[in-house]
Structure formats: C-alpha cells, structure tokens
Amino acid sequence: MSVTDELTGPGKPSFHLEEMVLNMGPQHPSTHGVLRLVLHLDGELAVSVEPVLGYLHRGFEKLAENRTYLQYLAMLSRLDYLSGTFMEWSYVRSIETLMNIEVPKRAEYIRVIVSELNRIISHEVAIGDFMLNLGAVTPFFWVFRDREDVMDLLEMVTGQRMMYNYMRVGGVRWDLPEDFEAGCRKFLKEYPAKIDDYEQLITDNEIFISRTLGMGIIKPYEALDYGLSGPNARASGIDWDLRREVGYSVYPEFDFKVPLGQHGDCFDRYKCRIEEMRESVKIVEQALDALCGGPVNLKLPPMLRPPAGDIYRAVESPRGEYGVYLVSNGDLRPWRLKLRDPTFSAISMIPKLTAGNKIADLVAIVGSLDLLMGGVDR
Amino acid sequence: MLALAVIAGSAVVFPFLMRRVWGFMCDRLGPNRVGPQGLLQPFADGLKLFIKEDVTPSQAHKLLFLIAPAVALVTPMLTQVVIPFSDSYTIANLNIGLIYLVAVGAFSVLGILIAGWASNNKYSLVGGLRAAAQMISYEIPLILNIVLVALLTGSLSLNMIVEAQETVWFGAVQPLAFIIFIIAGVAELNRTPFDLPEAESELVSGYNTEYGGMRFAFFAALIEWGNVTVWAMAGSTLFLGGWRGPLFNSPVWLAVKVSIMALVIIWFFSTFPRLQIDQLMSFAWKVLIPLSLLNVAATSGFILIWPDNFLLPTAIFSWSSIALFIILFPSVIRKVLLRNRLRLLATRKMTTVISGTGKGGIRS
Numbered sequence: 014m015s016v017t018d019e020l021t022g023p024g025k026p027s028f029h030l031e032e033m034v035l036n037m038g039p040q041h042p043s044t045h046g047v048l049r050l051v052l053h054l055d056g057e058l059a060v061s062v063e064p065v066l067g068y069l070h071r072g073f074e075k076l077a078e079n080r081t082y083l084q085y086l087a088m089l090s091r092l093d094y095l096s097g098t099f100m101e102w103s104y105v106r107s108i109e110t111l112m113n114i115e116v117p118k119r120a121e122y123i124r125v126i127v128s129e130l131n132r133i134i135s136h137e138v139a140i141g142d143f144m145l146n147l148g149a150v151t152p153f154f155w156v157f158r159d160r161e162d163v164m165d166l167l168e169m170v171t172g173q174r175m176m177y178n179y180m181r182v183g184g185v186r187w188d189l190p191e192d193f194e195a196g197c198r199k200f201l202k203e204y205p206a207k208i209d210d211y212e213q214l215i216t217d218n219e220i221f222i223s224r225t226l227g228m229g230i231i232k233p234y235e236a237l238d239y240g241l242s243g244p245n246a247r248a249s250g251i252d253w254d255l256r257r258e259v260g261y262s263v264y265p266e267f268d269f270k271v272p273l274g275q276h277g278d279c280f281d282r283y284k285c286r287i288e289e290m291r292e293s294v295k296i297v298e299q300a301l302d303a304l305c306g307g308p309v310n311l312k313l314p315p316m317l318r319p320p321a322g323d324i325y326r327a328v329e330s331p332r333g334e335y336g337v338y339l340v341s342n343g344d345l346r347p348w349r350l351k352l353r354d355p356t357f358s359a360i361s362m363i364p365k366l367t368a369g370n371k372i373a374d375l376v377a378i379v380g381s382l383d384l385l386m387g388g389v390d391r
Numbered sequence: 392m393l394a395l396a397v398i399a400g401s402a403v404v405f406p407f408l409m410r411r412v413w414g415f416m417c418d419r420l421g422p423n424r425v426g427p428q429g430l431l432q433p434f435a436d437g438l439k440l441f442i443k444e445d446v447t448p449s450q451a452h453k454l455l456f457l458i459a460p461a462v463a464l465v466t467p468m469l470t471q472v473v474i475p476f477s478d479s480y481t482i483a484n485l486n487i488g489l490i491y492l493v494a495v496g497a498f499s500v501l502g503i504l505i506a507g508w509a510s511n512n513k514y515s516l517v518g519g520l521r522a523a524a525q526m527i528s529y530e531i532p533l534i535l536n537i538v539l540v541a542l543l544t545g546s547l548s549l550n551m552i553v554e555a556q557e558t559v560w561f562g563a564v565q566p567l568a569f570i571i572f573i574i575a576g577v578a579e580l581n582r583t584p585f586d587l588p589e590a591e592s593e594l595v596s597g598y599n600t601e602y603g604g605m606r607f608a609f610f611a612a613l614i615e616w617g618n619v620t621v622w623a624m625a626g627s628t629l630f631l632g633g634w635r636g637p638l639f640n641s642p643v644w645l646a647v648k649v650s651i652m653a654l655v656i657i658w659f660f661s662t663f664p665r666l667q668i669d670q671l672m673s674f675a676w677k678v679l680i681p682l683s684l685l686n687v688a689a690t691s692g693f694i695l696i697w698p699d700n701f702l703l704p705t706a707i708f709s710w711s712s713i714a715l716f717i718i719l720f721p722s723v724i725r726k727v728l729l730r731n732r733l734r735l736l737a738t739r740k741m742t743t744v745i746s747g748t749g750k751g752g753i754r755s
Contacts, residue, residue, distance in 0.1 A: 147664035148592060380592075
C-alpha cells in the first residue's frame with residue numbers, strides 16, 4: 014500500500030496528494046547518454062517507469078540506402094561507439110555470406126583478436142558506469158586507466174581509438190603491425206591481475222553486495238520473452254552465446270567458457286561481465302598462438318554488387334546479439350538495411366524491472382543492464 | 392573571526408587535499424597545474440565561482456533560496472566555538488559545551504532542507520527530504536556516543552574532557568564508540584557511502600542542484616568541508632585527546648588529528664559505493680542505535696560497579712566486542728545478512744557458476 018492510499022480515501026482528511034512526475038534524462042549523469050526515463054514517484058518509490066528513446070536518432074538505416082557497401086562501413090562503428098568492431102563484423106559477415114566469400118584465415122584470427130580486445134574495453138566501461146551509478150567513483154577511473162592500454166593496442170592496429178573502421182569485406186584493412194604481438198602479450202599477462210584488483214575493490218564490498226544481490230531479477234523465461242541476449246541473458250542462466258552456438262569465424266577452434274549466472278540479478282550481470290573479460294583474455298591468447306601467415310584481405314572489385322537476396326547475420330557483441338539484416342537487389346547500394354541492437358531489448362525490460370523500486374535501485378538496475386544509446390537510436 | 396578563518400581555511404585545504412588524495416587512489420595525478428603542485432587550485436576555483444553569474448530560478452522561493460546557504464553556514468561557524476584549541480584558548484568555554492555542540496549541530500539539516508525546498512526542483516526536493524530523514528536518524532547514535540564520553544569524564548565541558556584524556560585517549564578506551572561516532576558522523580555529514588542527499592547518479596546534485604556560482608561554492612566547499620572540520624574537531628576532542636599529543640601540547644596536534652579524520656572521509660569516498668535509503672535507515676535504527684545503547688548501558692554499569700577504576704573494564708568490553716565482530720563477521724553475520732536478503736531464493740553461491748564447453752556445433 015502506498016502512502017497515497019493510506020492518507021486518502023473515505024473518512025480520511027482530504028489531502029491533495031499526487032504522484033510526482035520526474036523526467037530523468039535525457040541529460041542526466043546516470044542515463045548513459047541520452048536515455049530519458051519518465052518516472053512517476055511516490056516519495057522515493059518509482060511507481061512506473063517509462064523509457065523514451067530517440068534523442069540520438071541519426072537515420073543510420075536510411076543512410077545505408079544512399080551509400081555503397083564500402084562507404085557505409087565507416088559509419089557502423091559510430092552506432093555502438095564502445096564496441097565498434099562488432100557492428101562492422103556483423104555487417105561484413107552478412108555481405109560475405111551473401112556473396113559467398115571465403116575470408117583468409119589470418120584475417121579471421123585478426124578479427125577475433127581485435128574484437129575480443131574490444132569486448133574487454135566495452136565491459137570495462139560497463140562495470141565502471143555501473144559502479145558510478147551505485148555511487149562508487151574510483152572503479153570508474155581504474156577501468157579507464159586500464160582501458161587505455163587496450164586502446165593503445167587497437168590504435169596500433171586500426172589507427173583509431175574508438176571508431177575503428179577496420180573490417181573490410183573479405184578481410185581486414187591492414188595486417189597487424191610488427192610490435193603488436195609483443196605489446197598484446199604483455200597486456201594479456203598483466204591484465205588478469207587487474208581484474209583481480211577490481212574484484213577486490215568491488216565484488217567483496219559489503220555495500221555493493223547489499224545493493225546488487227537479489228536486485229532487478231530477470232527470470233530466464235522473461236529474458237527469452239524480451240529477447241535479451243549477451244551477458245544480460247546469460248546472467249539469468251540462458252546458456253546462449255553466438256560464438257559457441259553458431260561458431261562463426263574461427264571461434265570453434267578456441268577453448269573458452271561461457272559464464273552463466275544463477276539468479277539474473279544485478280550482481281550476476283556484473284559478475285558475468287567480469288568472467289567474460291577473463292575468457293576474452295584467454296581467447297586472444299589462443300588466437301595469437303594460432304595466428305598463421307597469409308593474406309589479410311581479398312582482392313575484390315572496388316564496387317561491390319552482392320547478388321539479389323536477403324540475409325541476416327549476427328555476432329556476439331559485448332551487449333548481446335548484434336545482427337544485420339540486409340536486403341540486396343543486386344545494386345551498388347543496399348536496398349534495405351535493418352540493424353538489431355541488443356540494447357533495445359534491454360531497454361524494453363526497464364519498465365518491468367524497475368517499477369516499484371526506489372530511485373537508487375532503479376539507477377542500479379539501469380546501470381547493470383549496460384545500456385548504450387548510440388546503438389538504440391540508430 | 393577565528394571561526395570564519397577555520398572554516399575558510401578548511402574549505403581551501405580539504406577540497407584540494409581530497410582531489411589529490413583521491414587522484415592518488417585512482418592512480419592519477421589530480422589537479423597539479425595551478426601553482427606549485429596545484430596548490431593554488433582552490434583559489435582558482437574560488438575565483439571562478441565568485442565571478443560567475445548568480446542565477447536564481449524563476450520559480451524558486453526567492454528569499455529562502457537566497458538565505459539557505461547562509462543558514463547552512465551558521466552550524467559549522469557556531470559549533471566550533473566550544474572546541475578547545477589549547478589549554479588556555481577556547482572561543483567560549485561553556486560548562487555545557489557538549490550539549491551546545493549537539494544542539495547547534497542539529498541545525499545543520501535546516502539549511503539543506505530550506506535549499507531543497509526553496510529551489511522548486513524535484514531533484515532538490517528529494518535530496519532535501521533525504522537529508523532530513525538521514526541526518527535526524529543518525530543524530531541519535533552520534534549523540535549516544537557523545538553521551539558515553541560525558542559518562543567517562545563526568546563533565547559536559549569540552550575542556551574538562553580534554554583534561555580527562557591526559558593519561559589515555561577515549562578512543563583507546565572506547566574504540567567501539569569511536570567507530571560508531573565516525574560512521575554516524577559520516578552519515579550526518581552526507582559523505583560517501585551515505586551521500587544520498589546529493590547522490591549525483593540519482594539526483595544530479597541533490598539539494599544544491601539549482602545553485603551556481605558563489606552560492607554553490609558555499610554548499611560545496613564552505614559548508615560541506617566546514618562541517619567535516621567541525622565534526623573532526625569534535626571527534627578529536629572527544630576521542631583523540633584534542634590538542635594533547637605526544638612530546639608537546641599545542642593546537643598543531645588538533646590540526647593533525649582533524650586532517651587525519653578528514654583523510655578517513657576521503658578514503659571512504661574513494662572506496663565505497665552508496666547505500667540505499669532504506670538500508671541506510673535500517674542500519675541506523677537496527678545496528679547503530681542498539682549497539683550504542685548497549686555500549687552506554689554497559690559503560691554505565693561499569694561506572695556504577697567500579698566508580699574509581701572503570702576505564703579498564705570499559706576498554707576490555709569495547710575492544711572485545713570489536714574483536715567478536717571481526718571474528719564473527721565473515722562466518723556468521725554475513726551469512727545471516729545474505730539469507731535475509733535472499734529470502735526468495737533457495738540457495739546462493741557467491742560465485743557465478745561457469746558452464747559450457749567452448750566447442751559447439753555449427754548452427755547458423
């Protein structure tokens with residue numbers, strides 16, 4: 014029973030009590046970019062929560078129809094700007110499948126290395142932001158410090174720190190630079206100790222546990238109903254990882270585990286990301302060991318004309334299944350491009366997850382879902 | 392004048408100290424550009440805030456909005472009047488100094504509440520109400536532990552309390568009370584992990600969201616750190632022997648102790664996430680207040696039984712209760728806490744189960 018019910022009604026003094034409507038965002042410290050949440054507050058309780066999207070809409074899908082396949086590649090990493098390689102990968106993968114292109118082995122390994130490094134830095138930001146939402150400021154600086162090492166490596170390879178534009182249809186843009194392998198191995202050696210540091214600071218913290226354990230529980234069937242994927246779904250116990258289930262690229266060659274949570278609460282989602290970072294380190298190590306010689310790119314005509322048809326291909330991005338649905342009519346430009354962003358599904362869970370919680374828990378739940386508006390408002 | 396000087400000095404020193412120490416804990420430098428080692432940074436910040444436009448929201452209650460920072464500044468100014476700086480110098484040597492400290496200290500919520508309400512901003516309102524609930528709840532354990540010091544001394548005068556700590560500090564006799572004093576004090580000051588009234592991830596900036604320029608500087612530097620200074624002064628006087636110290640007795644020792652207690656706050660800030668409002672309240676009412684009451688009852692009992700020599704049994708009681716807590720915490724208390732939290736969930740392992748083989752069939 015809410016305060017409003019207690020104080021009003023027949024026989025009670027006629028107070029004028031009403032719910033307070035609070036617009037959280039689009040400019041707010043903890044809504045990750047430009048998510049706007051319309052809260053109906055009863056004191057501290059959020060009676061209902063309604064996410065409002067569209068503040069970062071740039072017409073990405075429509076823009077694809079006016080550009081050649083290669084021109085559009087440069088735009089893809091601007092979508093989900095923390096994990097650019099995954100968008101590029103799902104896009105080139107759908108074109109490659111449509112055109113029946115066999116990608117050179119070395120290029121596949123390089124794609125895996127770059128993508129798993131990208132997964133690490135994306136999860137780091139997710140954890141840092143989550144902790145910032147919970148009110149802990151130091152982990153945020155720690156993850157950004159360690160993220161810098163990976164960004165240096167990625168800059169070495171792609172020439173960019175975030176907007177990589179590195180994948181090409183039929184391979185990657187350049188080969189790895191000479192000193193990359195040594196730098197990468199040095200990073201991989203040092204990095205697990207840093208994850209232990211995070212865990213020491215965060216996971217064992219009594220306040221962190223009390224804020225996240227049993228908070229914002231997603232049941233497995235709910236995760237399936239809402240189309241969640243990635244760590245958000247795996248924290249609920251959904252054993253689904255495209256890297257293993259579909260086994261695209263060279264992933265079947267690697268030995269890695271898929272971390273699963275038991276209860277699907279904020280703690281499990283956080284823990285899943287931590288474990289995935291450890292697994293990513295292992296995958297990069299194996300990919301570096303397996304790296305073979307050969308070309309990294311195929312000679313293809315500068316104007317790609319995929320045959321008419323439609324195709325959906327997805328990759329496992331740090332936020333879940335990132336898919337590209339491509340309809341080609343044999344022209345220079347895609348006839349229609351549809352992007353599937355995992356964050357969109359996660360946002361659709363917010364009203365269900367957060368209604369009836371306090372503002373502080375709402376912020377914690379929103380943070381634990383690892384939302385990124387760049388991919389949603391495309 | 393001295394009171395103002397102490398507040399202004401703390402508002403200059405502590406924010407800078409906090410940024411540098413916090414920077415050190417984050418493995419970064421912190422502000423080091425303005426002046427040697429960035430020492431002039433607080434003055435640059437102050438100047439910037441001073442020359443900014445003083446904006447009053449059009450829908451705010453003008454008078455209350457404008458006087459709220461001044462009202463809030465009254466508390467740190469007035470409370471330090473009774474703090475003894477040395478054996479001969481106290482601004483006002485009241486024989487009921489302890490009561491004065493508690494009474495005037497309770498006013499600190501007023502300015503925040505006024506600021507939160509007068510801003511006519513929803514975030515500010517929620518922040519102000521949180522501050523009211525929190526500061527009133529945590530006043531009780533704070534006062535109960537101040538009562539303990541009065542019990543040990545037999546006097547309400549702060550000068551007498553410092554005199555009584557000539558042989559041994561009360562912090563060593565009653566560490567339990569000192570720890571609860573620190574926790575309740577941090578909550579009273581709205582610092583991390585109890586910084587709900589200004590929780591930046593939830594309420595943007597809480598009660599001072601609408602304030603800018605010099606009025607914001609009042610809240611963010613003068614009042615916040617002034618209150619920290621006064622709390623640290625009270626803590627040093629009550630539990631750490633005030634201006635007394637090894638080798639020589641001087642106000643320098645008071646400054647050193649105040650800085651150490653401020654560093655504790657900075658350390659908390661860079662380590663802890665924020666508590667949630669109902670956890671915060673239940674922590675005060677279910678943990679701190681019963682513990683403090685038990686402590687007061689036990690100490691009073693010791694004083695009743697051994698009127699001449701009560702310090703030793705009190706110390707044994709206090710230290711052993713802390714030891715008991717440390718021993719029991721990982722094995723018993725934490726499990727009880729977890730069970731309460733996860734009543735709906737049957738079993739719980741603290742680690743995530745890792746499954747899956749990594750090798751999968753091709754399905755596309």
